[in-house]
Amino acid sequence: MRLSVIRPVIAVALATALTGCFNSVDPVAEIYGATMGSTYSIKWVPVDDSPDVETLQADIDAMLARFDDEVSTWRSDSDLARFNAAPAGTCMDMPESVLTLVALTDRLHKESGGAFDITVAPLLQLWGFHGDPQLQSVPDPQALAETMQSVGQQHLHLQGTQLCKDRALTVDLSSVGAGYMVDRVAERLEQFGIKSYMVELTGELKAVGRKPGDRPWRIAIEEPRDDNRVAQIIVSLDGEGVSTSGDYRNYFELDGQRFSHTFDARNGRPVMHRLASVTVLDPSAAKADGLSTVLMIMGEEAGWKYALAHDIAAFFVVREGDTFESRVTPRFDALTPGKE
Numbered sequence: 211m212r213l214s215v216i217r218p219v220i221a222v223a224l225a226t227a228l229t230g231c232f233n234s235v236d237p238v239a240e241i242y243g244a245t246m247g248s249t250y251s252i253k254w255v256p257v258d259d260s261p262d263v264e265t266l267q268a269d270i271d272a273m274l275a276r277f278d279d280e281v282s283t284w285r286s287d288s289d290l291a292r293f294n295a296a297p298a299g300t301c302m303d304m305p306e307s308v309l310t311l312v313a314l315t316d317r318l319h320k321e322s323g324g325a326f327d328i329t330v331a332p333l334l335q336l337w338g339f340h341g342d343p344q345l346q347s348v349p350d351p352q353a354l355a356e357t358m359q360s361v362g363q364q365h366l367h368l369q370g371t372q373l374c375k376d377r378a379l380t381v382d383l384s385s386v387g388a389g390y391m392v393d394r395v396a397e398r399l400e401q402f403g404i405k406s407y408m409v410e411l412t413g414e415l416k417a418v419g420r421k422p423g424d425r426p427w428r429i430a431i432e433e434p435r436d437d438n439r440v441a442q443i444i445v446s447l448d449g450e451g452v453s454t455s456g457d458y459r460n461y462f463e464l465d466g467q468r469f470s471h472t473f474d475a476r477n478g479r480p481v482m483h484r485l486a487s488v489t490v491l492d493p494s495a496a497k498a499d500g501l502s503t504v505l506m507i508m509g510e511e512a513g514w515k516y517a518l519a520h521d522i523a524a525f526f527v528v529r530e531g532d533t534f535e536s537r538v539t540p541r542f543d544a545l546t547p548g549k550e
Contacts, residue, residue, distance in 0.1 A: 237422055241267040245274045246388060246412050247284070254399060254407035255422060261402055270395055274411075277391055280305045281383050283331070293373060294380045301374040311383045311390055311496070312368060318500045319363045322516070325507045326500070327363045327475030331380040337480065339471050358478045388414040389453055389499025396495075408447075409495075413454070416495045417447035431489050431525060442527070442536065445546040450523075451495025455506035456487030472506050483509035484529045491523035491545050514539075 240253045241263060252270065254260075261269070282288040286295070293302050304312075318326045336357045338346030349357070365376040373381075383390075388411045395409045396416050406419025408427045417427035426446035431454065455472065472481050488505045492498035501522055505513035510528045514537075517524040523542040528535050538546075 239263050239266075241270070243267065243271060243274075245391075246278070246384075248412040250274070250409075250411045252395065252399075252407065252409050254404045255419070257403050257405070260404055266402070269398065273394060273398065274391065277307060277387070277394075280307050281311070281387055283380075283382050283384070290381060290383065293375075296375075298375060298378045301369060301372040303371050304373045307390065308373060308383070309368060309371065311386050312366070312373060312381075314390075314496060314500060315363070315383070315386060316368075318504050321520075322504045322508065324364070324476050325474050326385075326504045327361065327473075328381055328383060328385065329361050329363050329366065329379045330473045330475050330478075331382045332357050332360045333473050333475075333478050334471065354478050361475055361478065363475070385503045386496050386500045388412045389451060389495035389497070392416045392451060392495035414451070414495055414499050415453075416451040418449050420448070432487075442534075443525070447491075449493060450491040450545060451493065451498040452489065452491055453495065453498040453502040454487055454489040455502040456527075472503070474507050481507055481509060483511075485510040485513060485526065486529050486534060487527045488513065489525040491542060 237256060238253055239256050242251050279288055281290045283291060285291060289305055290308060296302065315328045336349050336353060360378055362377065366379055367374050392409050392411050392414050399407050408417040415429065420426060426448060428444055428446050429452065430444050431442050474481055485506060488502055490498045490502040492501065505517055505524060508516055510526060514526060517539050521541050522539060523545045524539045525542050526537050
């Protein structure tokens with residue numbers, strides 16, 4: 211019997227519900243839009259000489275469009291798509307966004323022992339995550355071995371302003387791209403003199419400052435349920451980026467076994483542990499984005515040890531039969547005194 215669920219992971223799914231209901235007297239501006247196949251939401255406290263809503267939205271939309279031109283894997287004319295289409299042995303000049311993200315993911319790849327990898331797209335294709343859900347299946351060993359020849363971030367390297375590959379690799383930066391743009395949008399707001407804001411792109415989020423009345427920006431971290439959305443804890447933020455990775459929004463089940471869209475590049479298979487979700491806080495939303503994926507790949511035991519060793523602010527939710535158990539690292543506890 212097959213059960214297929216293909217829905218995007220929402221990092222902080224209830225953030226809008228908690229922050230979007232302001233009194234009409236609250237001087238908080240908001241914009242919403244579409245990006246990266248999903249949506250974005252930005253809220254801020256205006257200051258003297260800050261742009262009006264329409265001007266700022268046009269500026270942000272232009273930033274997001276440029277980023278799509280650079281890194282999109284869903285269009286053939288982006289910088290990254292052209293690199294992916296090139297043969298082994300290619301070196302190509304890349305924009306700063308790609309160079310920065312590859313450098314970040316290189317560190318995560320090495321520190322995770324190769325578990326985290328931005329070249330696993332052929333594996334998702336093989337297992338049926340990039341196509342008709344009815345074609346999702348466990349590949350035979352030979353097909354998996356052949357596909358693994360097109361995977362391996364160790365065959366990708368930076369050379370000045372160029373990105374080079376020794377094999378015919380397909381690079382996908384979606385594991386860190388949204389967090390990266392959260393940071394860039396936050397920087398843009400601060401260039402306009404805005405000091406209090408919340409930026410959310412496709413579920414990745416960062417909040418800085420205080421709302422009117424000296425109130426904190428508060429977000430809910432979702433309980434990893436397949437059927438509906440329930441707030442598990444609520445935290446107050448000031449300066450932290452937030453990212454959640456989980457196996458409960460994009461998976462398929464076959465013969466009673468769950469296959470997640472999160473892959474361990476070392477064996478080419480979806481992760482098969484009890485860790486249902488992990489949330490990471492970090493001043494860099496891009497780093498939080500990548501680290502949540504790293505910990506999700508590693509699982510409840512190795513990921514916990516990694517988080518402690520690297521002083522990561524992380525919130526783990528582990529399946530225990532039909533229920534969930536959660537625990538937080540000391541760093542997460544220290545950063546979220548306002549959690550409920």
